[in-house]
């Protein structure tokens with residue numbers, strides 16, 4: 001076991017006799033549980049736009065994020081722990097992204113890579129893009145840049161590993177009593193509709209209809225007069 005790995009899982013409150021260092025590790029359940037997950041984050045394999053090229057580059061030999069245990073990009077959400085949203089998030093793609101997120105088993109994490117995925121980027125408020133994927137799925141780490149460099153993505157992934165290090169098996173949501181609800185998949189019609197906002201849409205539509213009816217009644221009254 002390398003020194004780095006031993007440091008990661010050892011609980012330093014207990015002394016290990018020098019002759020046993022390297023053979024024995026004393027740790028807590030939380031530490032070893034987190035260490036296992038942080039060291040085997042498998043990203044789901046998909047990309048949306050230019051940021052995806054930087055992500056692919058980060059997986060290739062020069063930067064090689066396999067060094068962090070992110071060995072294989074999985075082509076199936078069933079085998080993935082990590083969604084790297086890399087690229088411009090168009091309204092057309094949001095239903096697919098949310099569906100894939102729902103299909104990933106817990107524990108799962110999301111990284112928003114780049115300005116587009118984090119907040120719309122240069123296309124913010126364009127007719128065909130959303131202003132950040134976090135309007136639809138929860139994001140754990142945001143990486144700024146247009147595009148972020150491979151180094152920035154690696155920094156974001158290390159940040160995610162640090163976040164995992166702080167989790168406790170007692171409090172993680174996937175062991176809670178209540179089942180984790182699926183996120184309703186948005187519907188793409190004339191515009192993107194989020195089912196979580198249907199109530200608000202109904203209210204706005206009813207108010208608008210009442211305003212139109214009132215305006216029509218006024219104009220009909222003025223014509224008769």
Ligand code: SF4
Pocket residue numbers: 049050051052086087088113114115116117121122145146147148
């Ligand atoms: S943030 Fe920049 S590089 Fe990344 S997808 Fe958007 S426009 Fe392309």
